[in-house]
Amino acid sequence: GPDAGGSGFMNRAIASVLQTAGLPVARGGGSHLVSALATIINAQGGDCRTGAEVERVLVSGGHASGVRLVDGHTVTAGRAVLCNVTPPQLYDHLLADCAVPPAALAEGHRYRFGRAGMQIHYALSSPPRWDGDDRLSRTPVVHLTPGLDGVSRAVNEADRGLLPHTATIVCGQP
Structure with a gap:
């Protein structure tokens, strides 16, 4: 903060x-970035599936050997199983039936989430129109906030595990 x-x-x-590289956004939305990454992984011999919910990480000989999907299909791993989940999701759900080393389990349970953010991308037919100050239409990143004290207050509330009373909204624009 x-x-x-x-x-x-x-x-x-x-x-x-931002000045050097701009603010890249995947054309068509973030799902297109995911699809592109999956295509690269699959082209290199991997097996990356989107929209397939994993029920369990399968373990054999103390190593992740694949995954079982909620639809019952099993995907076997050649070298690795990569997960993009939180420690509680991994240790308490995906590996719930496995003998996870106690130190790893304890470390996972000590994990504390940091502040979160949310991003929404809109495809607009025209640039945003700002009332009151025409300079805002030429500013690449506009912060909608009650001021610096408001940002400080929101960060302090988030650091204490609270939902900020007044959010700071950041608007990136071309």
């Missing part, structure tokens, strides 16, 4: 990256 020592540096770093 704004009260953190490195936050001023991060603003400059992010601004530099």
Whole structure:
């Protein structure tokens, strides 16, 4: 948040990256990025499926050997099983029937979630129109907030595990 020592540096770093490379967004939405990554993995001999819910990670000889899908199909792993889930989902659900080393299980249960964010991408027929200040239409990233104190308050609330009373909304635009 704004009260953190490195936050001023991060603003400059992010601004530099945005100025240099822009703000890339997958044409057609984030699902197209997922499809492209799956295509790359499958082209290299992997087996990446989208929209297939995993019921269990299968373990053989102390190593992940594949997954069982909720529809009953089994996918066998050649080298690795990659999961994009939280530690509780992995250890308490996907590996629930496995002998997970106690140290790994304890580490997973000690995991604490950080602050979260949510991103929504809109495909608009025209750029956003801002009332009150025409400079906003030329600004790549607009922060909708009650001010710096409001951002600080929201970060403080989130750090304490609370849903901020007033959210900070960040609008990136072309």
